[in-house]
Amino acid sequence: MKKAVIFDMDGVIIQSEIFYLKRRELFFEEQGIIVSDDFQQNTIGSNPKAMFEALFPNDLVKQQEMLVAFANFRKDFKVNYSEMLTDHIQEVLTWLKSNGYKVGLASAGEYHSLIHVLKDTKLTEFFDVVVSGADMPKSKPAPDVYLAAAKKLGVDPSECVAIEDSTYGIQAATSAGIDCLALKPKDFVINQSQATEIMLSLQEIPNWLTR
Template sequence: MTNVKKQAIKAVIFDLDGTLVDSEPNYFEAEKKLFAEYGINNFDFEMKKKYVGKSTKDTLTDYKKNYSIEESVETLTKKMNKYYLDIAKNNTVIFPEMRKFLELLKANNYRMALASGSSSEIIDEILFITGLKDFFDVTLSSESVRKGKPAPDVFLEAAKLLGIPPENCLVLEDSNYGVEAAKNASMYCIAIPYFTEKPLAQSFLMSDLLLKDGIKSFSAEKAFKWMRNIHKE
């Protein structure tokens, strides 16, 4: 958006995992169970970290190749989704300030979308479990587009379904891949890194607002004030 007049924000697009809900530990446990089926017992959280923000399909495609798993990606997805939902049904935590932000946006008639790398089955179930479904005008999985993050496809499709130009959309993201996708879509982006160890990935510096300390530094009221005034700067 350099050298271009800033546009008012008319819609907000949320990532799901690590942004709205603290789901990464649940995914890690599900992936460990999946790997155990194939005799792989050395998968640890450090290995998991580099896939945070990637779509389920892209992640499992890499796992299949790296660990020489013969099952199809489709079969692996079904198995992992089952493991994940068994865990998530009783262990999904919504970040409180994110719920407040959703409520603020809803009260002020902003259109909202959820655009996630998780499968549609996971998105629907998590929104049902958490009671967040009614906040969103559009929900979209990377399964529905050609390329997952960091490609902009899922965000551009969300904007299209919302009926809002990309330059009038704000994305909230916790991963470097998601930030890249948002900026590749020419959208505003608030980056809230899930992993805050320094140095942060360079991609985070592309964001319009970077909260280096992650979700603990996110304030619904401050974020709302910032987005209402960004086009006036």
């Protein structure tokens, strides 16, 4: 029996990934960096630190330079997260809390950014714990963030289900021994073959938990 549901943020709670992909493309263009479509797709769900580590694996100085440059670049992009909320997220979170499930957030994003989004979308009250992959030894696809979330929730990983969308996120959840429901994107294709099950809507979560 599942006791907890752990959500990813981008592409699950908010539909932000198209925005983030376009922002990254503009940044790479400005920096004169050429990246493949596969790289862009594979790093969906990763934070900037992990992205630049993958892009410049043997150059710590370059990684740090790019982190600073990207942080400055994205200051010019204003985002209204309330307009990005995924359909049915509020009703599903309400159902989970009403039925006694613990709810966590395990995202690659930085902690202060995650809290900002939850406050902006008025979802803070639904989450018992918030864990950032940026604070872990290794971010997704490593299992660290999910193992930490399960521990903070006081449940065994086998008693959790993860709600994900990205390839890295699915790998992180399954590597932690957590069943993973993947929300299929509407606007682009992601490899979700390692998920326990693929959903077309978050409304499928209650049915999956109670069947």
